[in-house]
Amino acid sequence: MTAVWSVALITFKEGIKNRVIFGIFIIALLLFAATTVVITLFMRDIVKVAVDLSLSTVSFAGLLTLLFIGVNLFGKDLDKRTIYMVISRPISRSEYLLGKFLGIVLLALTVVVFLGLMSAVPVILSKRFYYYSEARFDWMIYFIAVIYIFIKLAVVSAVITLFASFTSNSFIALVLSLVTYIIGQSTEGVKLLMASKVEKIDVSPALSYMAEIAYYVFPNISAFDLKTQAAHGLSIGPSYIIWTSLYAVFYIVIALSIGVLAFRRREFP
Amino acid sequence: MQRSLTTAILVSFALIGSIFAISRVSLERDNLHQKEGIGLVMPSQVAQIIALEFKGLFADAIFSRAMTYYGGKLIRAEKLSEEEWDWIYRNMDTATDLDNYFLDPYYFGATNLAWGTNKVKEANLLLEKAFKYRDWDWTIPFYLGFNYFYFLQDNENAAFYLMESAKRGASGSLIPILAARLAYQGKRTENAIIFLQEIIRKTDDETLKKAYETRLNALKSILFLERAAAAYQERFKKQPENLDDLTAKNVIREIPKDPYGGKFYIDKDGSIKTTSELR
Numbered sequence: 001m002t003a004v005w006s007v008a009l010i011t012f013k014e015g016i017k018n019r020v021i022f023g024i025f026i027i028a029l030l031l032f033a034a035t036t037v038v039i040t041l042f043m044r045d046i047v048k049v050a051v052d053l054s055l056s057t058v059s060f061a062g063l064l065t066l067l068f069i070g071v072n073l074f075g076k077d078l079d080k081r082t083i084y085m086v087i088s089r090p091i092s093r094s095e096y097l098l099g100k101f102l103g104i105v106l107l108a109l110t111v112v113v114f115l116g117l118m119s120a121v122p123v124i125l126s127k128r129f130y131y132y133s134e135a136r137f138d139w140m141i142y143f144i145a146v147i148y149i150f151i152k153l154a155v156v157s158a159v160i161t162l163f164a165s166f167t168s169n170s171f172i173a174l175v176l177s178l179v180t181y182i183i184g185q186s187t188e189g190v191k192l193l194m195a196s197k198v199e200k201i202d203v204s205p206a207l208s209y210m211a212e213i214a215y216y217v218f219p220n221i222s223a224f225d226l227k228t229q230a231a232h233g234l235s236i237g238p239s240y241i242i243w244t245s246l247y248a249v250f251y252i253v254i255a256l257s258i259g260v261l262a263f264r265r266r267e268f269p
Numbered sequence: 270m271q272r273s274l275t276t277a278i279l280v281s282f283a284l285i286g287s288i289f290a291i292s293r294v295s296l297e298r299d300n301l302h303q304k305e306g307i308g309l310v311m312p313s314q315v316a317q318i319i320a321l322e323f324k325g326l327f328a329d330a331i332f333s334r335a336m337t338y339y340g341g342k343l344i345r346a347e348k349l350s351e352e353e354w355d356w357i358y359r360n361m362d363t364a365t366d367l368d369n370y371f372l373d374p375y376y377f378g379a380t381n382l383a384w385g386t387n388k389v390k391e392a393n394l395l396l397e398k399a400f401k402y403r404d405w406d407w408t409i410p411f412y413l414g415f416n417y418f419y420f421l422q423d424n425e426n427a428a429f430y431l432m433e434s435a436k437r438g439a440s441g442s443l444i445p446i447l448a449a450r451l452a453y454q455g456k457r458t459e460n461a462i463i464f465l466q467e468i469i470r471k472t473d474d475e476t477l478k479k480a481y482e483t484r485l486n487a488l489k490s491i492l493f494l495e496r497a498a499a500a501y502q503e504r505f506k507k508q509p510e511n512l513d514d515l516t517a518k519n520v521i522r523e524i525p526k527d528p529y530g531g532k533f534y535i536d537k538d539g540s541i542k543t544t545s546e547l548r
Contacts, residue, residue: 041333043474045372052325059322134406135372185321193314225322232370 003091004099011103014076015069016110024068028061028115035122039129047137050126051231054119055145058112059227062153063181065111067174070104070160075170083268094260101161101256108153116146136233144241145230151248152224156181158255159219165259166266183214184221191215219251310359313366320367328367332374335360339381343476349386358382358391365398372406375399379412384480389420400433407437419461458492483528487543490525494533494541497521508539 015021035053039046077083086096123142131137159180163173194208223244229236311331320327335357342349349357361378365371375395382392396413403409410433418427465485469478494512501509501520512533515521527533531545 041336042329043336043373044376048325048368048371049329052329056323056326132372134403134408136405182321186318189318193318222322227322227325228368228370231325231368234370 003095007099008102012106015107018069024061024064031057032122039126044132046130047126048231050123055227058115058119059149062111071170071174074164097263104157112150138233142230145226148224148226155219158252162255162259165263184219187215188222313363324367328364332364354386369402407434410434486528491541
């Protein structure tokens, strides 16, 4: 466990030292600043627009961090051959992989905590600026949505770990992770579209079967998207929280297990 | 020395050139925009999938694009064509499909489609969607009730939605009373005046407020003439043939002006109408 933790800490430190992360933070802060200007263009649901922009910024910054820094943290050891130094030490391959995963999850956590707190500023400003009497907003739901952004990023981290465990360079891992993220966002929508049976459009059974399979294979990332709920103060039941969290945990365990299996058999060049 | 001088001259030349060019570019862009017209509306099923997790942002963007377009037209004092209104409706529909609870497109679509053009049906479709999702918001059934009552003369539905609005905690005791009276099919003009006064009180948009006030003044004039015609009938036991009868027989001193620029007249069925048709 100490081995896992020390790899995680090194990975985290390496990631936080990366200059890209400052760029991402600056973009995020600029977007928060822009939020305060953009909301003045709307009519009544101003707090909703501010919440949309704030939470989307947090989520977007987190994704950029994972895809640009997280993926590279895996690739570096392989590209620069420093992996030999690591695996020659008393640490198993699975410990190394888990440590790496934990490191980028820590990185995502830092981004979400920092930006999540910052994101409250434009929302507070928007509430001061104009709060329509029939609008609904609740800080508790807002921060649940922020936590869910972190859960989503943890799932994406597990997917990145899985792909990095067997691909030969970080660019392929990046593309695969990105594609998985996009598919994971849309499987639910596609499944619903197939089920809705739009009139006069016949969906072939093979296609709907494929959509069904994709729904179970790829992570259903849209389940972790609670931005609409946060924007309109719609309550989230405890069972939703329990089941989606369990789903995230199970999915992460599956992805990491497959990743560990692949990484153990891997031969380094 | 020679080199840096050349560079400085070149840079200042380019700087002046670029400032001149950008002013021309903005002019050219303006011309381009005027010819550009309305764009495509993304079908909501497609938008829902490609928006990924940023559905709320997509809704904001679609809404603000249509609103900006409408605003530009308004500033240039141009009238929107039938297709443009249709485009606005479809944009509002897509935006609210992406975020079912987003008030602005409902509000913008419903008020402008009903008041700006004759698309009350579309306005009500939007409002009914809002009624389903925003199930705490009393203003939605209020607007719906108003549209049914005022534009469609459907007192039954109007009463239903006003009652719903009252159930959701509409402020003030005015609305329930009104709803009850509507159910008994009271006088249209008087009720409309009460409605409009209520709406004006809650509107902070100056342009909309002005539109409502113009309508309110016209309705007040109509109510005034209706009452005068009723008084005439009581006094002379016959209907006035035209409004000049009212001034000739000293029932009223003068005929009020239609704020929409038309002229008031008495229709065959005895109701007061105007040549501007309140438009």
